[in-house]
Amino acid sequence: MKKLVYFLTGIRSEYDILAPVIEAVSATPELEAGVIVTGAHLTQIHENSVRQIENDGHRIVARIDSLLASDGLSGRVKGAALQLTGMSDLFARERPNFIVVMGDREESITGALAGVYHHIPVVHIGGGDHADDGNVDNPIRHAVSKIAHLHMATTPLSGQRLRALGEEDWRIHVVGASGLDRLFSTPQLGRNDLEAALGVDWNGAPYVVLLYHPTITDFDDAGVHIASITKVLEETRLHVAIMMPNSDPGNQAIVGELNSFAQRCGRVKLFRFLDRLVFVNMLRHANALVGNSSAGILEAPSLGLPVVNIGLRQRGREHAGNVIFTDYSREEIRNAIVKSVFDQAYREHASAVTNPYGDGTTGRKIAEILANTEVNKKLMHKNFLM
Incomplete structure (x- = not known):
């Protein structure tokens, strides 16, 4: 049996x-x-x-x-x-x-x-x-x-x-x-096919993925924190693909600001749900992952993807050398994003790290x-x- x-x-x-x-x-x-x-x-x-x-x-x-x-x-x-x-x-x-x-x-x-x-x-x-x-x-x-x-x-x-x-x-x-099993088994999509699946017309321009969740320790400040991040992303003039946050306390303030960000900035695309094929390839083609998701710790190293981890969430967690940790200072966030997207030497370093989380x-x-x-x-x- x-x-x-x-x-x-x-x-x-x-x-x-x-x-x-x-x-x-x-x-x-x-x-x-x-x-x-x-x-x-x-x-x-x-x-x-x-x-x-x-x-x-x-x-x-x-x-x-x-x-x-x-x-x-x-x-x-x-x-x-x-x-x-x-x-x-x-x-x-x-x-x-x-x-x-x-x-x-x-x-x-x-x-x-x-x-x-x-x-x-x-x-x-x-x-x-x-x-x-x-x-x-x-x-x-x-x-x-x-x-x-x-x-x-x-x-x-x-x-x-x-x-x-x-x-x-x-x-x-x-x-x-x-999570690495999923990465290695998911078929590759070309950039054009990915943009078609995402419903965007970014013509191969650089973009970052924003994936930010509230934390119980500071959920009352979730709206202020996400506003600092969106302000920086707006100023960088990068395209931004955003996955909505999880259901933890503080998520409504984050959702409200993300909707506002998408309305005032044409370079932003919001998603509540993406098929696994599209989500994985969105990470594969991204220039950086911004936010505080565990995907930046667990999966991103295997993609050679630079990560900007903002706030306390994930701090001190075992990680590879592709992650820059920042607080909510706009200057600190901006510098980390610029380094992750445009510093070629750093990007080469991030692409060569070893993932401590398996094969x-x-x-x-x-x-x-x-x-x-x-x-x-x-x-x-x-x-x-x-």
């Missing part, structure tokens, strides 16, 4: 990273994959990104509505409660052999809690990672690691942190970042580990190492 492996996802960016693992599990004879869909995937505000999961042909085992129309701190907590209720009902009806959660969003902690209380082994992708940004993501990620029964760490350093948390060596597997074979590694892992008392009984 095949082992059932359920994956939990609540937002497009998370699913893009999980997708190669789901595909690898589906292709493994001993395993069967299912997807629990929740959060932003099920809302028109985020273009109903569940359709990408449907188009990929994966079996959706549950749809849990949980995203509240709130831009404050309580909305995320109440949404997490809805996720817990939905998963508890699901697991009472059908029990997978594994529940897989990723990273540090609320889905990771709700999936881990629902799994452990239903005595289902929890598999955590991305545990042991850490940033010095003070964001809630870090304690959530480490809390999930203490609940999880198997760890799929992205780097050896993350594996060391998991051991420091008291996790047993045999539970820890260093597999790399699965694009993560999905296969995780599928093999799950296929060979016996669900027994040893797996479920967690010890703490001193």
Whole structure:
């Protein structure tokens, strides 16, 4: 009998990273994959990104509505409660052999809690990672690691942190970042084909991608912060492709400023959702990635893409030499963007960095580990190492 492996996802960016693992599990004879869909995937505000999961042909085992129309701190907590209720009902009806959660969003902690209380082994992708940004993501990620029964760490350093948390060596597997699987497997589009897919006519001119998310530590200032960034981008006269932010508190102020930016500047194109083929190639042809997305840390090094990371988010996180970190000073942001786009020596340096997050074979590694892992008392009984 095949082992059932359920994956939990609540937002497009998370699913893009999980997708190669789901595909690898589906292709493994001993395993069967299912997807629990929740959060932003099920809302028109985020273009109903569940359709990408449907188009990929994966079996959706549950749809849990949980995203509240709130831009404050309580909305995320109440949404997490809805996720817990939905998963508890699901697991009472059908029990997978594994529940897989990723990273540090609320889905990771709700999936881990629902799994452990239903005595289902929890598999955590991305545990042991850490940033010095003070964001809630870090304690959530480490809390999930203490609940999880198997760890799929992205780097050896993350594996060391998991051991420091008291996790047993045999539970820890260093597999790399699965987002790289997607990069290496996505076909190449030429610049003309990309512009046609994006609906722009930039004639091969330089452009940057802006991908900026709010953080809980300073969500009240999200509007001020994004305004500093858009002002600089407007002054540089570069073309700008913008992906809308995630659903975290503070996102409405960011969305409002981005819409205003697009209205007053003809060089700007806004996107709420892009097909994976188009999104990856948009990064491939970009001159720089600006903002604070984890894509700048995890995937951009493999593209040789310079990154300007603004604000606290991602600070202190393990990264390659293609990232310039700045605060919200317009002068500092401007200098970093100019260097990333126009300094040829720096661009050559960024194009030659080594990505510490693996080689694009993560999905296969995780599928093999799950296929060979016996669900027994040893797996479920967690010890703490001193």
